[in-house]
Amino acid sequence: MGYKVAVVGATGNVGREMLNILAEREFPIDEIAALASSRSTGDMIPFGETDRELKVRNVEHFDFTGWDMALFAAGSGPTKIYAPKAADAGCVVIDNSSLYRMEPDVPLIVPEVNPDAIDGYKKRNIIANPNCSTAQMVVALKPLHDLATIKRVVVSTYQSVSGAGKEGMDELFEQTRAIFVGDPKETRKFTKQIAFNVIPHIDVFLEDGSTKEEWKMVAETHKILDPAIGVTATCVRVPVFVGHSEAINIEFENPISAEEAQDVLRTAPGIMLVDKREDGGYVTPIECVGEYATFVSRVRKDPTVAHGISLWCVSDNLRKGAALNAVQIAELLGRRHLRKA
Known part of the structure; x- marks a missing residue:
């Protein structure tokens, strides 16, 4: 037997990507519903790489009663309206927005890092998916933390425009084209030109001078991995369509060598170590697109602290940073709590 699964924000x-990954991983489904706003109602969208298509249904009129899980990719506004309705109807919500992440009674889950935390989902019938940049980082940090206890993390992100949605991808394409043909460059989604540029500003600014994206990386790492870890982040938007990259510097409580770090990362779940000290012996964003893994490269000793390691981390932000992690949560939920004979 399979599950009855709804995807909210399916268009x-x-x-x-959630629909693609559910199909790719052959998630056990008896019935699937693609839900979106009234603007998309009646549209047909593909389900995986088969010929099967789904007719989009209006989330406003959808009854979640009898459905097992709802994967939400609709943003905080619609989620605030429809997630409680789904949860109250007995349908477990797996939410990709930031709405519930820091709620103390809502588990924030990366299955490779804190799977046991999912047991707390029954308090609200809601499980939160972390921020895309946090998700890949904690996958890389977890095995290292278990080995030598992380004291402090300094991370700089290089985040693709797909993290800002279709509008961000369109803006990069349109500005790049405009530069080559001599047309005026319009800025709508981003605060400055993104084509051939980088922007050290994602989400709103906070009183201390950090941005909300940077705050998310700190707060979510504390909730998922360990509140004792010091974290500071600088989040930057770069002119890449898909794939987030991170330069991570880690200070440990205990001794650790680059070779020991490589060894533990090589066998850690969810990680692909590609670390040859030669031209091209590392992974870049374009190479991670469509992949499940979080790729780690450039593992090396940091000589400026007693026990330090620096590394480079890359992942498909639409997958591990969002859709894949949500489906992995659904798989974990099924194994631990919603087993079907």
Whole structure:
């Protein structure tokens, strides 16, 4: 027997990716519903790489009673309206927005890092998916933390425009084209030109000078991995369509060598170590697109602290940073709590 699964926000970048990954991983489904706003009602969207298509249904009129899980990729506004309705109807919500992440009674899950935390989902019938940049980082940090206890993390992100949705991808394409043909460059989604540029600003600014994206990386790492770890982040938008990259510097409580770090990362779940000290012996964003793994490269000793390691981390943000992690949560939920004979 399979599950009855709804995908809310099915017509967006992440929603479509959720449908693709559910099909790719052969998630046990008896019935699947693609839900979106009234603007998309009646549209047909593909379900995986088969000829099967789904007719989009209006989330406003959908009854979640009798459905097992709802994967939300609709943003905080619609989620605030429809997630409680689904949860109250007995349908477990797996939410990709930031709405519930820091709620103390809502588990924030990366299955390779804190799977046991999912047991707390029954308090609200809601499980939160972390921020895309946090998700890949904690996958890389977890085995290292278990080995030598992380004291402090300094991370700089290089985040693709797909993290800002279709509008961000369109803006990069349109500005790049405009530069080559001599047309005016319009800025709508981003605060400055993104084509051939980098922007050290994602989400709103906070009183201390950090941005909300940077705050998310700190707060979510504390909730998922360990509140004792010091974290500081600088989050930057770069002119890449898909794939987030991170330069991570880690200070440990205990001694650790680059070779020991490589060894533990090589066998850690969810990680692909590609670390040859030669031209091209590392992974870049374009190479991670469509992949499940979080790729780690450039593992090396940091000589400026007693016990330090620096590394480079890359992942498909639409997958591990969003859709894949949500489906992995659904798989974990099924194994631990919603088993079907």
